Amino acid sequence: xFFLLRWVESLGATIIENLHALGEITLFAGRFFYWxxxxxxxxxxxxxxxxxxxxxxxxxxxxxxxxxxxVMAYQTYFGFKLISVDSLVGPVTALTLAxxxxxxxxxxxxxxxxxxxxxxxxxxxxVTEQVDALEVMGINSVQYLAxxxxxxxxxxxxMLSALFLFVGNIGSWLVGTKFLSIDEAIYLSKLGExxxxxxxxxxxxxxxxFGFLISVIGTYFGFNVTKGAEGVGKATNLAVVxxxxxxxxLDYFLTSFLVHIL
Amino acid sequence: MLSxxxxxxxxxxxxxxxxxxxxxxxxxxxxxxxxxxxILGFSGAGKSTxxxxxxxxxxxxxxxxxxxxxxxxxxxxxxxxxxxxxxxMLFQYAALFDSFTAIENxxxxxxxxxxxxxxxxLEKSAGLLDSVGIDPISHHKLPSELSGGMRxxxxxxxxxxxxxxxxxxxxxxxxxDPITTNMVNELIVSTSMQYADRGMTSIIISxxxxxxxxxxxxxxxxxQGMIEEYLPASEFHNSTNKLVQEFINL
Ligand SMILES: Nc1ncnc2c1ncn2[C@@H]1O[C@H](COP(=O)(O)OP(=O)(O)OP(=O)(O)O)[C@@H](O)[C@H]1O
Ligand SMILES: [Mg+2]
Numbered sequence: 001x002f003f004l005l006r007w008v009e010s011l012g013a014t015i016i017e018n019l020h021a022l023g024e025i026t027l028f029a030g031r032f033f034y035w036x037x038x039x040x041x042x043x044x045x046x047x048x049x050x051x052x053x054x055x056x057x058x059x060x061x062x063x064x065x066x067x068x069x070x071v072m073a074y075q076t077y078f079g080f081k082l083i084s085v086d087s088l089v090g091p092v093t094a095l096t097l098a099x100x101x102x103x104x105x106x107x108x109x110x111x112x113x114x115x116x117x118x119x120x121x122x123x124x125x126x127v128t129e130q131v132d133a134l135e136v137m138g139i140n141s142v143q144y145l146a147x148x149x150x151x152x153x154x155x156x157x158x159m160l161s162a163l164f165l166f167v168g169n170i171g172s173w174l175v176g177t178k179f180l181s182i183d184e185a186i187y188l189s190k191l192g193e194x195x196x197x198x199x200x201x202x203x204x205x206x207x208x209x210f211g212f213l214i215s216v217i218g219t220y221f222g223f224n225v226t227k228g229a230e231g232v233g234k235a236t237n238l239a240v241v242x243x244x245x246x247x248x249x250l251d252y253f254l255t256s257f258l259v260h261i262l
Numbered sequence: 263m264l265s266x267x268x269x270x271x272x273x274x275x276x277x278x279x280x281x282x283x284x285x286x287x288x289x290x291x292x293x294x295x296x297x298x299x300x301i302l303g304f305s306g307a308g309k310s311t312x313x314x315x316x317x318x319x320x321x322x323x324x325x326x327x328x329x330x331x332x333x334x335x336x337x338x339x340x341x342x343x344x345x346x347x348x349x350x351m352l353f354q355y356a357a358l359f360d361s362f363t364a365i366e367n368x369x370x371x372x373x374x375x376x377x378x379x380x381x382x383x384l385e386k387s388a389g390l391l392d393s394v395g396i397d398p399i400s401h402h403k404l405p406s407e408l409s410g411g412m413r414x415x416x417x418x419x420x421x422x423x424x425x426x427x428x429x430x431x432x433x434x435x436x437x438x439d440p441i442t443t444n445m446v447n448e449l450i451v452s453t454s455m456q457y458a459d460r461g462m463t464s465i466i467i468s469x470x471x472x473x474x475x476x477x478x479x480x481x482x483x484x485x486q487g488m489i490e491e492y493l494p495a496s497e498f499h500n501s502t503n504k505l506v507q508e509f510i511n512l
Contacts, residue, residue, distance in 0.1 A: 129357035136317060136351045137371055138343040 028142075028220045032150055035143035042148055049152030053114040053215075057160055060113070061106055065164035068101055069093060069171030077180045086180070090187040091194035093172040094165075098199045099206075102164040103157075104251050107210035110157055111243030115218035118149050119239035122222025123232040131223070146219040150212065157211030158204045165203065198262045206254050213250055214243045264480065264492050266294040268331075270428055270463040271316055276325035278311060278487075285311050287487040289325070293465060293480075298454050300466040300474045300495075302509065303484035309467045312484065313430060316465070317349060318342040330427055347375060350421030351430040354437070356413040358405040358420070364412075365391060365401040368419045375424060390419040393456070394449065411442040418449060422457075429453065431466040435473060447473045471510050475499060483509065 072093040080086045122145050125131050131141045169191075176182040221235040221242075266272075271293040278286040285308045293299045303309050314320040315327055318334045327334045330348060337345060358367045368387040372378055378386065391401055394415040405413055414434070421429060431450060435443040454464045468474050474481060474495070481498045483491040483506050491503045499510055 124360070128355060128360070129353045130359055133351070133353060133357040133359075135319060136346060136349065137374065138346040139374060140343075 024224075025216060025220050028146075028223070029216050031142050032146055032216065032219075035140055036147050036151070038143065042144065045144070045148035046151055049148045050156060052117070053110065053149070053152045054156035054159060057110060057113055057156070058163065060109060061160045061164050062167045064105055064109060065097075065102070065167035066171040068105060068164075069097060069168030069173075070175045072096060072101070072168070073172040073175040073180065077176065077182070086182055087186045087190050088194075089176045089180075089182055090172065090191040093176075094169050094191055094195050095199055097165050097168040097172075098195070098203045099255075100203075100251070102168060103161045103203045103206040103210060104247060106157060106161040106164045106207060107214060107247040107251075108244050110153065110160065110211070111214045111218075111247060112240055114153060115214040115243040116236050116240045118215060118218030119222040119225075119235045120232055122146075122219055123225035123235045126223060126225045127228050127232060141223070146223070149219055150215040153211040153215035154208060155211070157214070158207040161203055161207035162200075165200070202258050202262050205258060206251060209250060209254060210247050213246055217243045217246065263290065263489065264292065264494075265290075266292045268295065269293055269328075270295040270330060271465070272328040273315075274326045274328075276312075276315065276327060277323050278308075278315065278320065279323045285487050286315070286322075289487070289489060291482065291489055291492070293463060295463050296458060296461045297479040298450070298464040298466065298477060299480045299482065300468050300478040301482045301484055302468060302471065302474060304509070305469075307484045308487045309484055310432065313432060313465070313467060316428075317346060317351070317430070347424055348427045349430060350424070350426030350428070351432065352414065352417050352421050352434055354433045355410075356405070356417030358413055358416055360405050363402045363404055364396060364408065364416045364419075367405070367416055368423055371420060371423045387419075387423070390423055391416065394419045394422075394453075409442075410438060411445055414438075414442075414446055415449065418453065422453065425457075425460065427460070427462060429457075429462060429464045431464065431468075433467055433469065435468070435470050443470070443473065447477050451477050471512070 073089055076089045076092050077086055080088055080092075122131070125145070131145070134141045134144055173187060177184045177187055218239045221239040225231040225235045269292040271291075273289055273291040276286055276289040276291075277284065289312070291312075301309050301312065311320065315322060316329065318327075318329075318337070322335070329345070332345070334342065334345070358364075359370065362370065365384065365387045368390050369383050372383045372386060376383070388398070388401060392398075396412060396415050396419070400408065400412065405416070408416065434446050434450065438446060450464060450466065454462065466474070466478065475498060476495075478495040481491075481493060481495050482489050483501075483503070485505050491498070491501050491506045493501060498506070501507065501510075
């Protein structure tokens with residue numbers, strides 16, 4: 001009985017804590033919008049972050065995209081062959097990549113790479129008083145540190161997702177037509193028959209929101225570091241865990257919403 | 263209690279409460295221009311909180327703070343931001359931007375707040391680094407490649423870049439070895455003298471009684487949110503306040 005009570009109590013506390021954090025994150029996102037529209041616009045910082053979030057993720061996104069496409073082709077091929085629809089490997093892979101795998105996996109990769117780095121960088125600046133130093137100079141730290149990172153992420157993640165999709169399709173095409181014996185012409189014609197622009201849009205819209213989510217979470221946890229180096233490690237960890245989980249959660253809601261409007 | 267006309271900082275009846283914890287209690291405190299004033303006190307006395315009020319980073323629960331004759335409570339956030347350019351601050355661990363070189367750290371406020379050309383900015387920054395004793399080979403080093411003492415020097419150079427009217431030092435010597443501690447103290451004094459013609463005021467927060475007695479013009483002792491004692495440095499060790507005696511003899 002006692003244990004049960006304790007358990008309910010701690011469950012309740014966890015829920016309240018997380019709801020509280022969610023509220024704080026929403027407020028933080030509001031501050032981002034406020035400081036985003038306010039001059040000065042710091043293009044140099046934006047480009048630095050675009051380079052970091054975008055360019056530096058290209059290799060790993062290509063790698064992940066290629067292998068995802070290749071494995072998708074394999075898996076669908078052997079299933080589809082049983083019912084003699086192996087010509088549909090192309091469109092099925094392409095659609096799955098476009099709507100789900102490209103944005104979600106890109107989101108997870110960027111959460112692990114850039115979201116974590118944002119929390120670590122800003123967290124370090126926080127505990128070493130660099131954030132205070134900015135504020136004392138009269139520079140808003142959200143504007144200086146969070147705005148370029150969030151904007152860069154919102155711009156980069158859709159582009160990386162498109163790259164993932166493109167490379168993934170090449171991987172799938174290679175495996176489908178070179179290793180497994182799907183006819184090249186049929187592969188392409190089926191792709192054209194079943195794949196539409198809306199499908200690509202759906203993925204890009206998702207990627208846009210994932211980019212926002214990941215970077216808001218990364219920067220939020222960075223700014224909320226309190227206790228020294230240990231706190232930075234914890235914030236980095238939280239940024240990755242929450243970034244990834246919320247990408248998956250948001251993916252469900254975006255899907256259920258987008259299937260109705262697209 | 264000492265009071266001054268035309269003070270750099272004038273605090274009247276300042277009270278600050280966080281939740282139900284009153285950190286500053288009805289504080290009255292004037293800081294004269296062109297002097298070095300140190301605020302001493304035990305950990306948790308409210309020193310940093312006081313400093314943040316002077317900088318306009320925290321708003322008083324009640325009371326007023328005037329800096330250089332301007333009442334901070336009448337300023338909105340934008341005006342406060344602008345106003346902070348009158349301050350220079352040296353942080354405990356220098357708080358240099360770790361992705362910038364020494365010279366770029368010093369150049370940072372100049373790039374942000376002046377319309378100088380790049381060449382002028384670099385010349386001025388190099389001059390500032392020279393004046394705080396950083397030799398040219400170290401100008402392009404990153405903070406991680408500098409010693410603690412050198413970082414403090416660069417931090418001071420950055421704080422002085424815009425020619426502040428008030429320099430704030432937050433525990434400038436805490437955590438430093440004795441030799442570097444001496445060096446930083448000398449630096450505070452020489453900076454104060456160097457900028458004396460501009461009427462620069464220095465405010466130091468410290469635990470270090472000995473150095474404080476040596477370098478300050480005035481010393482305030484803050485205890486549990488109240489100024490227990492405020493005297494010229496030369497008279498401070500004669501204070502009859504029990505807490506002050508306890509602190510000095512610690
Ligand atoms: N933002 C805040 N919210 C709640 N309490 C605070 C806040 N800032 C400071 N305090 C409390 O105010 C008291 C004074 O803190 P302050 O940092 O000003 O002390 P200090 O004299 O600078 O101490 P130290 O020498 O350790 O730096 C402490 O009890 C602290 O917990
Ligand atoms: Mg303090």
